[in-house]
Structures are given as structure tokens and as C-alpha cells.
Amino acid sequence: MGPLVPYDEALAEVAAETGNGLERLAFPIPDMGTPTPETMVRILDAMDERLRAGKRLYVHCLGGRGRTGVVLGCYLVRHAPRLLGTDDPAEAPERALRAIVERRRAFGMPFAGDSPQSEAQFQMVWSWRVGQ
Helix, strand or coil, X not given: CCCCCCCHHHXXXXXXXXXXXXXXXXXXXXXXXXXXXXXXXXXXXXXXHHHHCCCCCCCCCCCCCHHHHHHHHHHHHHCHHHHCCCCCCCCXXXXXXXXXXXXXXXXXXXXXXXXXXXHHHHHHHHHCCCCC
8 A cells, every 4th residue: 555645635625516514634643553642632622522513523544443443432431421321430431442343343344343453542442531
């Protein structure tokens, strides 16, 4: 696989053609890595802000497993009472990780159990707290 081609221009063209207001937010995270806790809070805050405004989100990384999984896992833990039905700090990360696997399986995604991908990514989800 070659280098990734930036798609900002293509995204702007699609947004202009469809009038749907597509917006790209970039939070670079090294492959197999995790953001700092402060950066994760900024990512989750940006997601919350856009969802409150009625926008849709598409969270992705190159493979859609590691970095995507850690962001979605922390988001689910943050909102565990509403999204996962628990505010138990010990139970929320487990439910978040299970929800990711179940959703990936429901969509027929390969490697359903490999999201997040690295031990550091799993540890970040396990250490994240409800409301953080």
C-alpha cells in the first residue's frame, strides 16, 4: 500500500455539491498508539458538540480498528449511563468494548474482536471514566 492521499479537496467538493456541510476534523494519533488524555477529551468534546448540533459523525483511522476503537470506546464509556445502561466505573469499559465487537460483527466487519488493537489502546478504554 502506498502513502495516503489527502482527501480534503475531495471532501470540500462533495460538501459543495451536496450542500450537506461535511466537515473534517483531524486528530492525528500514531498507528497502534493512543492520544494523550487531554487530546482524547478534546476529541470527545468535538464529537459531543457536533452531535448536539444534529450532525452525523464518521470516525476512522487507516484500518478502522485500533485508533477508531480507542476513540469510540472512550466515547461509549463517557456516555455509559445513556448509551450502555450503566454508570458503574468497573462495568462501563467492559460494556463499551463488548458493544464495539457486537457492532462490528453486526456490520460483517473482519477482525471484529480486534478493536481497539493494541494493549495501550485497550488500557486507555479500561482507564477511561464515565463523564470524563
